[in-house]
Amino acid sequence: MIKKIDSQALLEFICFSFFSVLIFYLTVSGGYLSYVTPKMAPYLYFTSAVMLVWAVSKLSDIFRPQHKIRAAHCLVLIIPILFLLLPHSAVIATGTSSGYFGSNSLTAVSNSTSSAEIKTNNTMASQSNSTLEDSSTVTASASNENTAGNSASDDTSSSSVQAAGGSVSEDSASSSAQAAGGSASAGATGQDDNSIVNQYGLKLSKDGSIDVSDDLFYPWLTEIFTNMKKYEGVKITIKGFVFKDSETMDSNEFVPARLLMWCCSADLSPCGIICEYDKSSELEENSWVKVTGVIHIGKYQGADEPQITVTSVSLAEKPQQEYVYPW
Amino acid sequence: MRIPVFVVTGFLDSGKTTLLNRFLNQREMQEAQLLLIQFESGEEEFSSRYHNCDVLNFSKKDLEQHPKQISQQISRYLNEYEADEVWIEWNGVTPFSELQSLFSYNDLHRICKIMKVVHMADAKTLDVMLGRTGGVLPEQISNCDLAVVRNMRSNAVTKHVRRLMRSINPGIETYGEMQISKILRDIYSKHINPISILCICIVWFLAAYYIIATPSFDLSQTPLNTLVNVFLGIILQAVPFLLIGVLISSAIQIFISSDAIERRFPQKLGLGMLVAVLFGFCLPVCDCASVPIFRSLVKKGVPVPAAVTFLTATPVINPVVILSTYYAFNGNLRVVAVRVGLGIISSVLIGLLFSIFLPKGKILSNSFDGIMCSCGCYDGTASLPGVKGKLGLFIRHSQAEFFNVGKYLMIGAFISAIFQTIGTRSLSVQSGAGFALSLLVMIIMAFLLSLCSTSDAVVARSFSANFSTGAVMGFLVFGPMMDIKNLFMLSGGFSRGFVAKLLLFTFIVCYFVVFTLARPLLGV
Numbered sequence: 104m105i106k107k108i109d110s111q112a113l114l115e116f117i118c119f120s121f122f123s124v125l126i127f128y129l130t131v132s133g134g135y136l137s138y139v140t141p142k143m144a145p146y147l148y149f150t151s152a153v154m155l156v157w158a159v160s161k162l163s164d165i166f167r168p169q170h171k172i173r174a175a176h177c178l179v180l181i182i183p184i185l186f187l188l189l190p191h192s193a194v195i196a197t198g199t200s201s202g203y204f205g206s207n208s209l210t211a212v213s214n215s216t217s218s219a220e221i222k223t224n225n226t227m228a229s230q231s232n233s234t235l236e237d238s239s240t241v242t243a244s245a246s247n248e249n250t251a252g253n254s255a256s257d258d259t260s261s262s263s264v265q266a267a268g269g270s271v272s273e274d275s276a277s278s279s280a281q282a283a284g285g286s287a288s289a290g291a292t293g294q295d296d297n298s299i300v301n302q303y304g305l306k307l308s309k310d311g312s313i314d315v316s317d318d319l320f321y322p323w324l325t326e327i328f329t330n331m332k333k334y335e336g337v338k339i340t341i342k343g344f345v346f347k348d349s350e351t352m353d354s355n356e357f358v359p360a361r362l363l364m365w366c367c368s369a370d371l372s373p374c375g376i377i378c379e380y381d382k383s384s385e386l387e388e389n390s391w392v393k394v395t396g397v398i399h400i401g402k403y404q405g406a407d408e409p410q411i412t413v414t415s416v417s418l419a420e421k422p423q424q425e426y427v428y429p430w
Numbered sequence: 431m432r433i434p435v436f437v438v439t440g441f442l443d444s445g446k447t448t449l450l451n452r453f454l455n456q457r458e459m460q461e462a463q464l465l466l467i468q469f470e471s472g473e474e475e476f477s478s479r480y481h482n483c484d485v486l487n488f489s490k491k492d493l494e495q496h497p498k499q500i501s502q503q504i505s506r507y508l509n510e511y512e513a514d515e516v517w518i519e520w521n522g523v524t525p526f527s528e529l530q531s532l533f534s535y536n537d538l539h540r541i542c543k544i545m546k547v548v549h550m551a552d553a554k555t556l557d558v559m560l561g562r563t564g565g566v567l568p569e570q571i572s573n574c575d576l577a578v579v580r581n582m583r584s585n586a587v588t589k590h591v592r593r594l595m596r597s598i599n600p601g602i603e604t605y606g607e608m609q610i611s612k613i614l615r616d617i618y619s620k621h622i623n624p625i626s627i628l629c630i631c632i633v634w635f636l637a638a639y640y641i642i643a644t645p646s647f648d649l650s651q652t653p654l655n656t657l658v659n660v661f662l663g664i665i666l667q668a669v670p671f672l673l674i675g676v677l678i679s680s681a682i683q684i685f686i687s688s689d690a691i692e693r694r695f696p697q698k699l700g701l702g703m704l705v706a707v708l709f710g711f712c713l714p715v716c717d718c719a720s721v722p723i724f725r726s727l728v729k730k731g732v733p734v735p736a737a738v739t740f741l742t743a744t745p746v747i748n749p750v751v752i753l754s755t756y757y758a759f760n761g762n763l764r765v766v767a768v769r770v771g772l773g774i775i776s777s778v779l780i781g782l783l784f785s786i787f788l789p790k791g792k793i794l795s796n797s798f799d800g801i802m803c804s805c806g807c808y809d810g811t812a813s814l815p816g817v818k819g820k821l822g823l824f825i826r827h828s829q830a831e832f833f834n835v836g837k838y839l840m841i842g843a844f845i846s847a848i849f850q851t852i853g854t855r856s857l858s859v860q861s862g863a864g865f866a867l868s869l870l871v872m873i874i875m876a877f878l879l880s881l882c883s884t885s886d887a888v889v890a891r892s893f894s895a896n897f898s899t900g901a902v903m904g905f906l907v908f909g910p911m912m913d914i915k916n917l918f919m920l921s922g923g924f925s926r927g928f929v930a931k932l933l934l935f936t937f938i939v940c941y942f943v944v945f946t947l948a949r950p951l952l953g954v
Contacts, residue, residue: 107539110625115829138663146670153673160825168534170526170544171573174624179836181632183665189639191658366882368663369850 111172112164118180119161123154125184133424137193139367140428193425194362194371299326312338313398317422320361321429324374331400331409339376339411340395342419345386346373351404357383359394361427371426377403380413393419433508433542434515436617437529439570440550441522441559445580445607447474449550450519452610455479462514467504469493469529470521484511490521493528501535508541516542525566526573546617549574553581553591560594571598576616580607653851661847667882668718668839668915675719676835679726680828684820691730702736703781707774710744716883717745717910721919722835725794734789739781742936745883745910746773755906758887765899768951769906772943776907779939780932789928838922842915846880868901869945873937876909883910900948908940 129135130147139147299305303322308314313334315323320343327334343359352358360375378394379401386392394416401410438446454464455478464483466476469490476485486507488500508516520529526547533544549571551559556579559567571577577595582588592604605613642654696702713719724741728734745751747770759765876886890905912933920929 107534110623114625114628135666138659138666143667143670147666150670150673153677157825157829160822160829168530169573170530170547171575172624174628176833176837177628179833179840181628182840183662183669185632185635186658186662189636189658191655194656194659366886367667368659369667369847369879369881 107166107168109165109168109172111169111174112161112167114174114177116158116161116165118177118184119154119158121184122180123151123158125187126154127151129187136424136426136428137368140364194368299329307337310338312340315339315341317342317424321363321374321427324376327376327398327409331398331407334398334409335400337398338395339398340393341376341411342391342393342422343375344389344391346375347383347386347388352377355379355381355383357386359392361422362425364426364428374427376409376411377401378411378413380416382416386416391419391421393417432540433513434545435518435533435542436515436545437518437520437547438550439520439522439526439547439574441552441555441567442470442472444522444550444552444555445474446470446519446550447472447476449548449578449607450476450517453614454483454517456610456614463512464515464517465507465511465513466517466519468519469524470519476519484513490524493521493524493532497528497532498535501532501538505535505537505541520570522570523566526570545621546576547574548613548617549577551577551579551591553579553583553587556591556594568598571595574599574602575621576613577602577604578607578613579604582606657847657851660850661843664843664847664880664882664915665840668716668843669836671716671882672718672722672835672839673832675722676828676831678713678719679722680824680831682723682730683726684824684827686730691727691732695732695736697733699733699735699782699785702733703739703778706736706740706781707743707747707777710740710777711747711749713744713748716748716750717913717916718839718882718919720744721916721923722831725923728794733785735781735785738784738932739777741777742780742911743774743777746770746777746907751883751887751910755887758891764952765903768903768948771951772903772907772947773910775947776911776936776939776943779943780911780935783935783939784931787931789931794924834922835919838918839915842880842913842918846878846914849878865898865900865949866945868897869904869941872897872901872905873908873941876905877913879909880913880915881909886910899952900944903948903952904940904944907944908936911940912936 126135126147130144130151135143135147299322303319305319305322305326313323313327320341323341327339341359343361346358346360347356356377356379358373358375358377360373362371363374364371376398378396380386380394394411394413396411396413396415398409399412400407402408403410438450440446450466451474453459454466454476460480460482462482464478465486466483467486467488468476469488478485484507486504492500518529520526530544533539533542551571577599579591579595582591588604588606595602595604603616605616696705710720713723720741723744724737727737727740732740752766752770755766755769756763879886886909887906890902890909894902917929917933920932
């Protein structure tokens, strides 16, 4: 029996369906977070659906043999599929084109989120003599509000932080935008800015210290940078990989950093809080560590910012999701 | 072993019979038993010098009414008489697909196989024919394995014909009618299945990857790993938007007739641009999507200045971009307004420049619709019956366009991934320089990084540490309009001169608009 199959249609069918399944799997499993931010999830589902429809549309062509067969165009799908399947690991700090971020990654973080807030905060800081007791009560009530808000309306809450959170991108973007706008205005009026605390339900531990979990790395970072006075003298435990930059940091300084993804893996940049630690030079770069210390306000490139006086450093496990996302 | 079938296609009077007379009456062929099947009787008569070739003749009418009988007749003949080769002279106005369906009837399919298809054309009439005869001729050309063209009198003509043939059927060889021995060598050479080549390439690629990757114990330390990650990041970011783009553009192409657009679209320059800007304002797509839409607008006869305004305005001023800019810049409405405002001003100015220096000749690189050929939709879109037929056509068209634009996206993404892995550090050293220079650096950066316009605002924000907001505005306005990835996608469908002009105009306009207006408007 001689086969009566159009191999080009068959190849296209395989490419479409494979790509569809792969994208769907990546999105469901959260693997896509190594390349793009959570807000791309609905678009990726859309891609997967279109590919599936295209694959189905090819089915009827498979049994209609053609004389002229082309294959090269399928590389458009084969190349991404191959790269996605081939072994490669997450990007590390030294691999990023950190030229524009690396030298002042921390100010970049604070800039990108809330430079306005920080500036206003710095000037207003003397007026708002918020103490730790104040903040902890505020935090507690805020988190209560947050859980209530969660049950009331899902789409405005902070589901966008969680990797699997399938919130529609525009919802999360707009709610974040509101939060950002809100925080800016709060900063301008010189009040304590609780929007981040409210949005993500940040809580202090029972003994009044901060234990930064893997999931809440970025919210805590913005919160501490935004309201640094509030957290002066607070004990903190934070996990990250050891990041050093000899150009801008002293030899006794390092950052337990995470890579921050703005829109895709093309713009990863390290972010974190600078730690003062006498044995900094002994720490191996890019190894994951858990740092415990006390927050103080230090100077980095002439500007005030929160820093950590380290009491202990221990090796730690890599978090499941290596990158952090601003939304 | 199936009997090899060789097909000669081509328009009436293109010289098919003359060619066959030459081929089949060679001395080397006299031992072979041949069968010639003619689906056309032209002015030239076929005559067999060595009497080793039988001729079967079918009229166009028979072919249309009783294809199955014809197929049976041929197979009966072949079962009765031995034949070493079958040659077919195919009618110039009947689609090649009908020949294929003739040969896919079981009894014929079992005993013979189409090996090579030769297309015969006349250089003198080729252009006219392509413009006039609808889809049949391009379909025949796109299905052939080699082309033979007569009357290629000068080098310029030869070059033109070659380019035309390649634009319809990438990679085919075009011969002059006198190169008989070369043509025959090509005809009898073994046909290599491109899919096997593809598979071999994949295996080689995998082998190379493992050889490079495995010796370095920690893959994460290599730039290769970063490159792969960055590349995939750009691709996963861009492909969904590219899909939206090709779906919309295919919908325009299939469901809206050129007449309707020509009738409704305002021909007045100002009004046309206003519509273009409004259209851009409503489409939530990024630059990956606006390029294919731009192409189908131009094809449908939208005036070039208005279409260019659409192309350059859409990625800057659409709702998603506005939202992401608003968020990235902390709810700073001024930055959002300036970005949108400068985007509109620039795109209108670029459109005006195009209305003054109207491109001469064709700006589309193919004189007719190449995509229509590769997706096998040859009949005019208007003639297709019903919604179902159009839907099928829509799907095929969008697939063809996806592959067509996608390859340029791949190349663009790869190049900008290389730049991101190695290049950007040296550029940002310039940060302390004056506004003129830092604006230039920002524009070049936007060009090289090729970020998706829906999310470039956050990256632009990160530059604010080193660059003034005015310079960053250059990144925000120019980047969506033009970058490496757009340049590649545009060059896939438009003439080189047009793309170069567009790049030049966009650069000049953006630079001067941002240079003069950004700082006063931002109040810095």
